[in-house]
């Protein structure tokens with residue numbers, strides 16, 4: 001997908017929000033848009049999603065399946081989360097959406113709230129519905145506007161995994177993030193908006209990540225040996241704390257229920 005000399009203002013003679021933005025996002029690439037409040041991050045995402053049209057310039061090569069998570073999920077709709085997601089899945093052509101909805105709801109810990117009315121959900125839970133909605137049909141381009149807003153810590157931890165999986169499948173991700181948390185994801189391009197112009201700061205090729213595993217105590221020696229054999233550097237081994245064990249039990253539960 002390519003943005004070529006894109007200019008945007010919301011009304012005639014209004015201030016330019018984007019000025020001559022040129023950028024490209026190839027399959028298997030992710031970019032994070034950074035900049036202060038009002039810099040134009042959401043505007044750029046809406047353009048990429050096809051919800052806004054440039055005043056001048058072109059957006060070309062947008063993939064057919066775009067998943068979009070807006071900054072604020074519009075929760076003022078008289079449906080339960082399950083009905084809303086089922087409807088959205090059918091609109092997108094998914095014949096039997098129940099298994100996919102169950103899988104994603106388990107992953108984002110929304111399952112107990114699936115039969116709650118959308119307006120009764122907390123902001124973070126509504127945000128989860130927005131995230132699930134965008135992933136019902138695996139998107140070729142996933143657009144996330146401030147995905148961490150309102151999410152609890154454990155769901156926040158899922159976001160980088162979701163992004164990594166989409167990239168590994170050769171799809172694309174565009175994310176806005178005024179706290180700069182995504183800038184630390186491996187291989188991500190950083191697009192900074194400065195006075196409406198986009199500065200592509202590229203990727204940090206030297207970036208390193210830590211992957212945490214939880215294994216049974218009697219499997220530690222073998223796991224460490226296997227990882228070393230695979231060419232990985234093992235930093236340290238420590239006893240699992242409560243949070244590690246909770247996530248282990250959650251995983252075991254969701255595997256048992258699927």
Ligand SMILES: Nc1ncnc2c1ncn2[C@@H]1O[C@H](COP(=O)(O)OP(=O)(O)OP(=O)(O)O)[C@@H](O)[C@H]1O
Nearest residue numbers: 010017035036037038039040041042043044071178
């Ligand atoms: N629908 C609209 N009509 C008129 N002006 C708008 C509209 N949406 C955004 N703007 C203006 O465009 C500029 C960029 O807004 P945008 O929401 O894209 O910024 P942002 O970087 O996403 O900000 P934030 O970090 O606060 O979410 C702001 O000056 C904003 O007031």
